[in-house]
Amino acid sequence: VPFKQVENLSHDSLIRRAASLVTDSSSTLLSQTTLALIESIVEYTKAVHTLIALQKRYLASLGKLTPAEEDSIWQVIIGQRAQVNDRHDECSRFESTWVSAVRLCETAAEAAYTSGAEHASITMRTNIQVAQSQVEEAQKLSANADKKLAEAKVMEVERMAQYSSSLENDNGEEEIPEAYLRED
């Protein structure tokens, strides 16, 4: 066994080095999953804002569109709702990967500490904290978007009620488009 001849390569130092390699690679995994999660949250947030804008535009033009125009705007809104759902699923998927990476990093920090690689352990814990605060920031963005979507929903209900009663006054010829009300 050749390394036995080199005094410095004791079991302890080999274990310390190996533990540092684990915290390095765990940090890489943490970065990748953090980036993916943040990007997916940003994309979800964008999709929600686009949906809100589309819904507002539709409500603003209620009664001013031809049936063909209305149909085409519904299609866009329905498509955007599907986008929001897809983005939401992607966030959940990347969130579970990220949570499992954080758990791994915590175990790696413990193993590094037990192996005598205190510095690697401390660095690992710092990296975990940075990742957690980055993800929290991104989650605030999406929470804000969700809030705006809920507010838009309230406005929408009010506007539709208003429009219905104005139609009733005009003898109720026109109806609220059914496709628009679908929640798919």
Add this chain to the structure above:
Amino acid sequence: VPFKQVENLSHDSLIRRAASLVTDSSSTLLSQTTLALIESIVEYTKAVHTLIALQKRYLASLGKLTPAEEDSIWQVIIGQRAQVNDRHDECSRFESTWVSAVRLCETAAEAAYTSGAEHASITMRTNIQVAQSQVEEAQKLSANADKKLAEAKVMEVERMAQYSSSLENDNGEEEIPEAYLRED
């Protein structure tokens, strides 16, 4: 962000690669801690067998040695007992490092699985099993040595009692050396 231009380097594939790097480095840490633990167990076992041999030699020569010879053999036995204790402490130390490496590897296998790196996850689990069975084999050796040490203890007590009563018959001039009976 340059990697966005390369289709294959999606978040998913980057996460998979990073997760595989973690299982690789965790496997290295597992190997190093397994080797260290097994070597410390082997050294402990050797130290125990040497102690047993020394004690047997002393018992076999009871009453046939000069006080100077007896004194020198006690010194060797006491030194060997200290060796056994040191080796035992080293085993405990490497065992805790090894246990923490195994726990890390289990978490790494989970993270790899969650990240879609199923192959890396399976390899990791196989490596854990191999390490566990290697350590179990080594632990059988030391358990066997411990058993022989306990048997030697019984033999020693019997032999000392025999020797005492033979001395009493000879008017009890000689005594059992006190230093030998110390349990340090």
